[in-house]
Amino acid sequence: MKGAKTFLRTVFGRAYPRFIGVWREKSWVLFDVFLPFLQVAAYVYIYRAVGAPPEFSGFVVLGGAMIAYWMNVLWSMASQLYWEKETGNLQLYLIAPTSRMAILLGMALGGLTATTLRAAGIILVGTLFFRIPLRVENGALLLGVFLLTLVALYGLGMLLSSLFLLWGREAWHLSNLFQEPVFLFSGFYFPVRALGFWAAAFASIVPITLGLDAMRQLLYPELMKNFRFLPPEVELGILAGSGMFFIILAQRALKFFENLARREGRLTLRGQ
Amino acid sequence: MRSLREIFWGMKAGAWLGWQIESNWTEPFLFAIYSVIKPVAGVLILVFMYLVVAKGGLANPLFPGVFLGTTFYLYVINVLSGISWSVHDDREHYGMLKYVYMAPMHFYGYLLGRGAAKTLVATVSVLITLAFGIGILGVPLRFHNPGFFILAFVLGLVALSFYGIFLAGISLLIARHGWVLGDVVAGGLYLLCGVAYPLSLLPLPLRALGYIFPPTYWFEALRFSLLGQGLHPEFAHLSPGTLLLILGGSTALGIGLSLLVFKVSERIALRRGLLDMQTMY
Numbered sequence: 001m002k003g004a005k006t007f008l009r010t011v012f013g014r015a016y017p018r019f020i021g022v023w024r025e026k027s028w029v030l031f032d033v034f035l036p037f038l039q040v041a042a043y044v045y046i047y048r049a050v051g052a053p054p055e056f057s058g059f060v061v062l063g064g065a066m067i068a069y070w071m072n073v074l075w076s077m078a079s080q081l082y083w084e085k086e087t088g089n090l091q092l093y094l095i096a097p098t099s100r101m102a103i104l105l106g107m108a109l110g111g112l113t114a115t116t117l118r119a120a121g122i123i124l125v126g127t128l129f130f131r132i133p134l135r136v137e138n139g140a141l142l143l144g145v146f147l148l149t150l151v152a153l154y155g156l157g158m159l160l161s162s163l164f165l166l167w168g169r170e171a172w173h174l175s176n177l178f179q180e181p182v183f184l185f186s187g188f189y190f191p192v193r194a195l196g197f198w199a200a201a202f203a204s205i206v207p208i209t210l211g212l213d214a215m216r217q218l219l220y221p222e223l224m225k226n227f228r229f230l231p232p233e234v235e236l237g238i239l240a241g242s243g244m245f246f247i248i249l250a251q252r253a254l255k256f257f258e259n260l261a262r263r264e265g266r267l268t269l270r271g272q
Numbered sequence: 273m274r275s276l277r278e279i280f281w282g283m284k285a286g287a288w289l290g291w292q293i294e295s296n297w298t299e300p301f302l303f304a305i306y307s308v309i310k311p312v313a314g315v316l317i318l319v320f321m322y323l324v325v326a327k328g329g330l331a332n333p334l335f336p337g338v339f340l341g342t343t344f345y346l347y348v349i350n351v352l353s354g355i356s357w358s359v360h361d362d363r364e365h366y367g368m369l370k371y372v373y374m375a376p377m378h379f380y381g382y383l384l385g386r387g388a389a390k391t392l393v394a395t396v397s398v399l400i401t402l403a404f405g406i407g408i409l410g411v412p413l414r415f416h417n418p419g420f421f422i423l424a425f426v427l428g429l430v431a432l433s434f435y436g437i438f439l440a441g442i443s444l445l446i447a448r449h450g451w452v453l454g455d456v457v458a459g460g461l462y463l464l465c466g467v468a469y470p471l472s473l474l475p476l477p478l479r480a481l482g483y484i485f486p487p488t489y490w491f492e493a494l495r496f497s498l499l500g501q502g503l504h505p506e507f508a509h510l511s512p513g514t515l516l517l518i519l520g521g522s523t524a525l526g527i528g529l530s531l532l533v534f535k536v537s538e539r540i541a542l543r544r545g546l547l548d549m550q551t552m553y
Contacts, residue, residue: 049469
């Protein structure tokens with residue numbers, strides 16, 4: 001009972017700065033909505049230049065919103081333990097009498113909440129500015145896909161953060177590397193089916209690939225008939241499975257890499 | 273003379289340090305792969321967007337101009353973000369900015385050197401992407417006017433370096449979000465400067481901004497010299513000489529403005545003790 005209480009307090013304690021940061025540091029609206037919107041707008045104009053149907057602008061806006069989650073996972077989940085190491089907090093986490101998974105879960109929940117506000121801002125601004133058609137026919141399935149995408153995505157983030165525990169500057173560069181190539185392979189700006197079935201299947205390691213494909217099918221069923229990768233129900237099932245898989249794997253990886261980092265003396269190495 | 277020598281030493285030290293930071297985090301082979309994957313993936317996104325919807329796919333007449341713009345945009349993102357990021361990185365992450373500032377070299381030259389390292393990294397990426405475009409995508413690139421290309425290219429790079437100094441000056445004064453300052457400006461330029469689509473698509477106020485920003489003319493000059501045609505019909509009547517004049521004038525203006533902003537920012541930063549600020553942000 002005491003253990004559960006400590007676990008929950010840790011989750012809340014680690015999520016708290018991310019919740020509160022949203023309200024204290026309002027400039028995020030400019031940087032976290034405006035900056036992605038610039039990119040989204042540019043890609044919308046690229047589609048308009050070649051006379052694409054307006055639904056493609058919707059693909060881009062949805063992709064832009066999901067990019068906010070991917071960036072949060074990369075920079076505030078995967079690389080977070082590297083930042084903590086650089087600022088000298090990591091050792092405090094490790095000597096704290098609590099579960100490491102609770103710390104990761106708190107990071108995920110806090111980041112998820114803050115990023116949802118950003119993503120909603122991008123969708124709102126994008127939809128209004130570009131007058132994008134949106135028609136939701138199966139809201140329950142859409143919501144289910146969205147939530148399970150986030151569970152699987154942040155599960156992957158927890159796994160990556162344990163892998164990144166060992167690294168110094170490599171962590172920073174690896175996060176940097178996981179931007180454009182993932183934007184390409186996960187089909188953030190175009191239907192992933194265009195890459196071919198097997199490439200799309202490979203890209204499904206990143207849960208957003210399946211999530212985006214399913215959400216696009218549910219929002220633009222007519223247009224997506226020609227670009228469907230898998231039926232949304234199947235993608236929902238895979239997302240549920242991969243979410244559980246990533247979280248279980250993250251727990252084991254965290255233990256393994258923490259021990260390895262302790263043995264190799266990398267937990268307190270700064271400026272590597 | 274002494275001042276020039278200090279600028280040179282500053283540049284040399286900045287370029288060396290910048291290159292080490294950029295490249296020595298891994299093995300050279302992995303670094304080479306890293307340098308290839310990112311830019312090529314960026315271009316492939318455009319390729320698939322064109323393949324999915326554009327009439328004629330990659331044979332669409334807009335594609336070569338879009339490809340070229342996107343490829344040379346790598347300089348914008350690298351140089352602009354690189355110089356302003358180096359202030360944030362040295363101050364916030366390594367806690368070295370105050371020591372760099374105290375060292376017997378020109379700080380301005382040091383920052384230009386950091387920009388030079390980024391330019392080198394960008395050049396590798398641009399060359400690889402161009403080779404990919406010519407060899408795999410069949411983009412018909414050749415020198416239509418080599419002299420014009422060299423002049424326009426160098427002027428553009430000089431201008432970008434000084435815009436980077438401008439942003440570095442502002443970075444000296446801000447902590448939070450300083451790390452995305454370069455990205456914000458580069459993102460704005462991607463949208464407004466007609467890198468990947470004709471400017472005529474933008475709403476009038478945004479289009480007007482696009483006409484004001486010099487990189488618009490830089491990209492168009494590069495297209496004229498390497499493709500023989502531009503992307504924006506409204507610039508079709510501009511001669512190479514006129515384009516160079518616009519680029520040269522705007523570069524001179526940019527240098528003056530960046531020097532001014534940097535000097536003022538430097539003075540404020542010194543007065544407020546911001547050079548060793550560490551906000552853990």
